[in-house]
Amino acid sequence: xxxxxxxxxxxxxxxxxxxxxxxxxxxxxxxxxxxxxxxxxxxxxxxxxxxxxxxxxxxxxxxxxxxxxxxxxxxxxxxxxxxxxxxxxxxxxxxxxxxxxxxxxxxxxxxxxxxxxxxxxxxxxxxxxxxxxxxxxxxxxxxxxxxxxxxxxxxxxxxxxxxxxxxxxxxxxxxxxxxxxxxxxxxxxxxxxxxxxxxxxxxxxxxxxxxxxxxxxxxxxxxxxxxxxxxxxxxxxxxxxxxxxxxxxxxxxxxxxxxxxxxxxxxxxxxxxxxxxxxxxxxxxxxxxxxxx
Ligand code: ASP
Numbered sequence: 001x002x003x004x005x006x007x008x009x010x011x012x013x014x015x016x017x018x019x020x021x022x023x024x025x026x027x028x029x030x031x032x033x034x035x036x037x038x039x040x041x042x043x044x045x046x047x048x049x050x051x052x053x054x055x056x057x058x059x060x061x062x063x064x065x066x067x068x069x070x071x072x073x074x075x076x077x078x079x080x081x082x083x084x085x086x087x088x089x090x091x092x093x094x095x096x097x098x099x100x101x102x103x104x105x106x107x108x109x110x111x112x113x114x115x116x117x118x119x120x121x122x123x124x125x126x127x128x129x130x131x132x133x134x135x136x137x138x139x140x141x142x143x144x145x146x147x148x149x150x151x152x153x154x155x156x157x158x159x160x161x162x163x164x165x166x167x168x169x170x171x172x173x174x175x176x177x178x179x180x181x182x183x184x185x186x187x188x189x190x191x192x193x194x195x196x197x198x199x200x201x202x203x204x205x206x207x208x209x210x211x212x213x214x215x216x217x218x219x220x221x222x223x224x225x226x227x228x229x230x231x232x233x234x235x236x237x238x239x240x241x242x243x244x245x246x247x248x249x250x251x252x253x254x255x256x257x258x259x260x261x262x263x264x265x266x267x268x269x270x271x272x273x274x275x276x277x278x279x280x281x282x283x284x285x286x287x288x289x290x291x292x293x
């Protein structure tokens with residue numbers, strides 16, 4: 001069966017243009033990393049995680065290194081991984097002190113009876129699984145700090161950004177991964193849509209895989225990722241499903257976007273923001289990247 005991977009680096013205003021180009025290129029690098037796994041016969045789950053790790057480690061994105069800061073000036077991250085072959089999901093919320101939250105989400109999926117672990121409990125789980133502590137100072141970039149100081153002085157701008165990957169492998173299995181620092185200057189302990197299966201992340205072999213980005217509170221209220229999968233179930237092409245989901249987001253005046261892949265390897269994406277960086281390798285092996293919304 002054809003393989004495909006589609007990666008996003010967050011919806012919202014990415015300025016200036018050279019930064020937007022850098023984000024698009026970063027997404028393409030991530031998509032290539034995932035596609036190498038798919039091309040070698042690897043699983044969609046491995047590909048989605050690999051792509052997400054590349055983006056978490058790239059300081060240009062609001063996930064892992066480069067995450068925005070909460071109101072206390074600290075990094076708290078959310079991530080979710082879902083396996084469409086068996087509907088298993090693993091997620092972490094408001095986790096600190098790890099380099100790659102998506103890898104902890106994977107450990108939750110594979111080695112715990114739970115779906116979502118939050119805060120200090122998630123950190124304890126990560127340590128027990130051998131995940132090395134990662135100093136908060138290494139997650140904080142100059143840009144995140146400058147934004148936080150500006151917001152503290154001038155008020156909350158609620159700037160979003162998130163990374164995600166959806167993939168389908170040669171066995172026809174789909175997977176979705178999403179990782180984020182959330183929204184800047186958020187209340188400590190705030191959890192967004194990204195780690196919630198059905199809201200920011202969803203994967204089901206019977207339909208497809210989805211990763212969303214944008215205002216988490218709005219995305220949660222319309223259960224956006226599952227909504228898009230339901231559109232696939234009703235016969236929509238992934239592009240039509242993504243567009244319908246963005247219209248649905250309008251129901252709660254939400255801003256954001258999403259990426260979608262179905263089990264045939266068809267891809268779709270839509271956003272109602274000015275920009276959304278993304279990169280892909282499609283079922284024909286064509287690769288590309290873009291950032292306009
Ligand atoms: N959806 C993320 C959140 O609300 C932020 C984003 O995607 O920009 O936590």
